[in-house]
Amino acid sequence: MVKRILLLTITLASLAGLILWWPRGEIEDTAAVKGQRLQVQSSQTHLSINNELFVSDKTGELKIYLFDDNQNKSSILIDEPGSQFLPSLVGQDGLLFFSYSDGFYQLWRYDLNQSQKEFIIGLRQEPVDLFTTADGRWAIYSVTDAIDFDYTRRSFLIDLKTKRAQTITDGVRSILISSNNRSLIINKKDGLYYSEISTTGQATELLKIIEGKIYAPALSSDGESLYYIVEADGTYKIVVNNLRGSSVEDVLILPDYQSIIDWTLKISPDNNELLYTAVESHEALTGIIGRLKIDGTDWQELTDDGVLADWSNSSEYIWYNKIVVSEGKKSIQLWRMNRQGNYREAIMRSAQSWFMTPNIS
Secondary structure (H helix, E strand, O other), rough: OOHHHHHHOOOOOOOOHHHOOOOOHHHHOOOOOOOOOHHHOOOOOOOOOOOEEEEEOOOOOOEEEEEEOOOOEEEEEEOOOEEEEEEEEEEEOOOEEEEEOOEEEEEEEEEEOOOOEEEEEEEEEEEEEEOOOOOOOOOEEEEEEEOOOOOOOOEEEEEOOOOOEEEEEEEEEEEOOOOOOOOOEEEOOOEEEEEEEEOOOOOOOEEEEEEEOOOOOOOOOOOOEEEEEEEEEOEEEEEEEEOOOOOEEEEOOOOOOOOOEEEEEEHHHHHHHEEEEEEEEOOOOEEEEEEEEOOHHHHHHHHEOOOOEEEEOOOOOOOOOEEEEEEEEEEEEEEEEOOOOOOOOEOOOOOOEEEOOOOOO
8 A cells, every 4th residue: 555655646548437435324323423522632733834744654554743943843743543644734633644443544634632533434445635625615535446546536525514525527647726725727638728716616617728738736825927848849948927917038048857657746835935846756755856936036955866856834845755776675755855955954864754744824
């Protein structure tokens, strides 16, 4: 399962998948999960801008870790049996995450203040992503049927109040949720689509807004600027679409990297800089990480031995993964560096670990 989660996390692929959604009545008849709040043995936690979340199998099972930048220390956030992964922040005191045990995947809402969790839904298929709206009312997750890197993901919308799920669409590469908690931008094989969550809790019919193959769309925190990567005549470039004025401008023509199979693109929480990874190999976890200001200036290539680069909540650090082989053993290590790239440190060396921080305001 660990390998599969990694592969599906670092790709933008998906295929239509079937889920088993348990209605609340069926769950109430299940001895293992009653659907009410369950007490979890964990100290009270308040997330701040100096905290990050990541997932690691250091203990033999996937666990969600909390990294405290002030103390430069990591600790397991929810210490209980079974695997926990795909954390998604709900406000500053709540967390959604998936667990896995006995062949089933379960979605939980965890109260950091009360150290309690509440069951939401259960799945038979492995979820590969999880997002929540800023107001904590809605969540989106995706599943896949096969690992083949060819747009094999189906996405679902969950009403966290009623605990009901519905299909949004299939063939999804990625989904963005705007800061207004309603607008959705969906990246599919043939372009970007727009949808929104209606007042009745339905995802509206998809409307195509950008034609063609789009890599790594990223939305500014105010929801007005959409950045993404496109290819034209063998050259990749970062462009920005002003959604309010519908203007499109080139930000940066990227270097002529060879053998690139995918891209990631992230906007810093302070909205000042962009961070990209030119992925050379999914399996070998090799890629080139670069940074630039949102106007295309101050471009800098930071490293050529990492992937999945993302910003810390403070925008001062960049987190990324790289594979290290030592004494015949391979580990997927978690590292971070400062935004200039001249200071680097390993956060987790001896396990398979992935950075999955929430954005904390």
